[in-house]
Amino acid sequence: MAKPKVSSDWMCGCAGCHMSLLDMDERLAQVIELVDLRSTPITDLKEPDESGVDVGVLEGGINNTANEEVAHYFRKRCKILVALGDCAVFGGVPAMRNFVGEEAALQRAYVETESTDSEGKIPDDPELARMTPVRAIHEVVPVDYHVPGCPPDADVIFHVLSELAQGRKPDLKGDLLHWH
Structure with a gap:
């Protein structure tokens, strides 16, 4: 059986969620054995396969038209879409800009x-993305799983990715929702 394809990207945020993903340390090798890692900020591929991937993970909120495009093509190309971190789930700290x-x-x-x-x-250049109010990903496209945290703990990210890679629904409760 082919390994599920996984892609990720970051948008309006600090990249801390991807840093937390890297904090899985040696467990990252376990995840790589379970999945075919495709486009990510840490690989050379920059967009999910046109033919689609099984799981897409988006970090950061949506604060401009370029982020909107990323969210739409991820939703279109990913069977399952995960909003990773508070910025993706709630708008996070960048959403404070909405007050001004x-x-x-x-x-x-x-x-x-x-x-x-x-x-x-x-x-002011037509080639630049146009700013928009900061929004959570689910305010622009449907999201299948929300993983809160700023950033989510590496244990939580490992749990979510390994469960999805094995065709199971990740259950986030108990110790998986603790704050540091």
Whole structure:
């Protein structure tokens, strides 16, 4: 039987969830024995196979049109979609930007910062992604599993990936939902 294909990507967040995935240490080798790891931020492949993958894992919220595109093609190409971490599940810390709005955030970041010179201006190019309010992934596309945590513990990620790789529904309760 072929190993299930797994792809992942990060969007609006800090990449801490993928760092936590790497914190599985030697158990990462166990996961690799169970799955065919395809596109990820840590591999050369950057998009899920056009023919599809079994499991897609998205970290980070959605804060611009490029993130929306990633969420849509992941949903389209993945049989199971996992939202990994608080940013993906709830919007997380990046969603605090929603309280001030996109224009105020851009003004502060590109014009008002102490390190910006007197020529500071907000980038404006049609090739750049357009900012949107920060949203959780399920607010843009359907999600099959939500794995909270900032970041989720390596034990939780190992549990979710190994259960899905073996065709089982991961059950997140008890010690798998503790906070450090």
